Amino acid sequence: MKPGLLKSRRSSAGDEEEGSGGSGGLPTATRKEWCWSLGILLKFVAALLILMAGVLIGLAASASLSCYYVEGSGKQGEARRGDGGGGEGGSRCRDDGCGAALSFQRFVQPHPPWGHSMKDEELFWRASMAPRVEEYPYQRVPKVAFLFLTRGPLPFAPLWERFFHGHEGLYSVYVHALPEYRLNVSSSSPFHGRQIPSGDVSWGSITLVDAEKRLLANALLDFSNERFVLASESCVPVFNFPTVYEYLVNSAQSYVESYNIDVPQCAGRYNPRMAPDVLEEQWRKGSEWFEMSRDLAADIVADRKYHAIFRKHCTPSCYPDEHYIPTYLHLRHGARNANRTVTWVDWSRGGPHPARFGKATVTPAFVQAIRNNGTRCAYNGKPTTVCYLFARKFAPSALGPLLNMSTTLLEF
Numbered sequence: 512m513k514p515g516l517l518k519s520r521r522s523s524a525g526d527e528e529e530g531s532g533g534s535g536g537l538p539t540a541t542r543k544e545w546c547w548s549l550g551i552l553l554k555f556v557a558a559l560l561i562l563m564a565g566v567l568i569g570l571a572a573s574a575s576l577s578c579y580y581v582e583g584s585g586k587q588g589e590a591r592r593g594d595g596g597g598g599e600g601g602s603r604c605r606d607d608g609c610g611a612a613l614s615f616q617r618f619v620q621p622h623p624p625w626g627h628s629m630k631d632e633e634l635f636w637r638a639s640m641a642p643r644v645e646e647y648p649y650q651r652v653p654k655v656a657f658l659f660l661t662r663g664p665l666p667f668a669p670l671w672e673r674f675f676h677g678h679e680g681l682y683s684v685y686v687h688a689l690p691e692y693r694l695n696v697s698s699s700s701p702f703h704g705r706q707i708p709s710g711d712v713s714w715g716s717i718t719l720v721d722a723e724k725r726l727l728a729n730a731l732l733d734f735s736n737e738r739f740v741l742a743s744e745s746c747v748p749v750f751n752f753p754t755v756y757e758y759l760v761n762s763a764q765s766y767v768e769s770y771n772i773d774v775p776q777c778a779g780r781y782n783p784r785m786a787p788d789v790l791e792e793q794w795r796k797g798s799e800w801f802e803m804s805r806d807l808a809a810d811i812v813a814d815r816k817y818h819a820i821f822r823k824h825c826t827p828s829c830y831p832d833e834h835y836i837p838t839y840l841h842l843r844h845g846a847r848n849a850n851r852t853v854t855w856v857d858w859s860r861g862g863p864h865p866a867r868f869g870k871a872t873v874t875p876a877f878v879q880a881i882r883n884n885g886t887r888c889a890y891n892g893k894p895t896t897v898c899y900l901f902a903r904k905f906a907p908s909a910l911g912p913l914l915n916m917s918t919t920l921l922e923f
């Protein structure tokens with residue numbers, strides 16, 4: 512193509528030259544003039560080639576762009592149809608013809624296994640992004656993200672599997688285990704392929720908060736996740752999925768325990784070096800097992816300032832996992848927090864660890880008392896007896912009795 516083009520350009524330019532030569536009344540061009548005009552010609556041709564290359568690149572780019580748009584709108588339509596039928600989401604976008612082109616569906620609902628190799632800093636930055644357009648350009652069905660923070664095995668996985676069964680499209684599961692641990696579950700399990708890239712965690716240090724932020728951030732990448740529950744390996748659900756889902760998705764508030772009492776284990780852990788960013792009266796404590804809304808989760812993932820303060824000034828016997836999130840939310844979103852937890856635990860025996868319940872204690876009457884023991888709490892400003900949706904700490908031996916009462920008492 513190049514030589515031909517060169518030739519045709521040369522001849523047409525030559526005709527022009529001859530014509531202008533003719534009008535000037537000089538019949539023959541000297542050799543010097545010929546070389547000079549050839550130089551001009553080559554420059555012209557080079558410029559033309561660059562221009563054409565530019566046009567070609569432009570065409571290629573617009574082709575992949577239109578591919579993106581076509582794919583994006585196509586997936587939207589599918590998502591709309593899919594969600595009506597219970598929405599199994601993302602898996603369809605793997606079969607598209609657009610290869611690596613950015614798809615809308617893949618953007619709002621990244622498909623695991625984790626298509627990212629982001630470092631924490633990159634992940635938190637990416638996850639902290641929130642749309643400014645209030646309406647979603649697709650049929651968004653809010654999901655509850657269950658964030659499991661564990662060292663290794665999940666002894667209650669069979670109970671959770673029953674809990675989740677039949678509610679696909681309304682929940683997502685994320686597991687943060689120690690980096691060397693590989694969760695071994697069947698491919699049909701909701702836990703399958705849900706282990707996120709993790710980091711080392713030493714209990715009681717800021718690394719525990721980092722793991723929580725990592726779970727939140729991974730879950731935030733899926734724009735359908737609206738509520739975020741942190742659960743441990745000893746945590747179990749005490750209501751069925753529809754009850755939990757309705758309770759959380761329709762809640763105006765988040766459930767992060769937050770209080771300040773004048774005892775050494777609470778107010779006594781405040782470090783005056785945190786002032787003036789965190790004042791003594793702003794100091795809060797609460798259980799690390801939180802439940803929160805999307806915007807609060809994004810704000811926590813985005814925070815670097817208070818995280819740095821807690822890393823520096825909250826060291827044993829101050830435990831960041833019990834203070835950082837309650838204090839941060841008190842400072843930034845106090846009014847949005849119910850200040851109570853939806854995860855039941857029994858501290859009544861005293862000491863540094865809560866009571867742990869095994870096979871012998873876990874009877875239907877015991878679980879019924881967690882579901883409703885007559886105590887009332889506020890839900891969206893109205894009193895209710897449903898205060899706890901989850902409970903801890905259960906020993907692996909409690910699995911049998913819990914599975915036994917799952918269809919009757921727990922109704923799942």
Ligand SMILES: *[C@@H]1O[C@H](CO)[C@@H](O)[C@H](O)[C@H]1NC(C)=O
Nearest residue numbers: 664692693694695696697698
């Ligand atoms: C995973 O679990 C299955 C079934 O319990 C077992 O057969 C298999 O050996 C396990 N794999 C690993 C790597 O532990």
Ligand SMILES: *[C@@H]1O[C@H](CO)[C@@H](O)[C@H](O)[C@H]1NC(C)=O
Nearest residue numbers: 840841845846847848849850
């Ligand atoms: C929770 O505490 C905040 C202060 O951090 C307060 O503004 C808010 O009203 C409390 N929420 C409830 C439900 O009492």
Ligand SMILES: *[C@@H]1O[C@H](CO)[C@@H](O)[C@H](O)[C@H]1NC(C)=O
Nearest residue numbers: 855856857880883884885886
């Ligand atoms: C109900 O449970 C709450 C929280 O564990 C506890 O504070 C309260 O004393 C219990 N009430 C009864 C009547 O057992």
Ligand SMILES: *[C@@H]1O[C@H](CO)[C@@H](O)[C@H](O)[C@H]1NC(C)=O
Nearest residue numbers: 870910911912913914915916
């Ligand atoms: C489950 O219930 C059955 C029948 O009530 C009982 O025989 C069995 O021992 C129970 N299993 C456990 C692990 O509690």
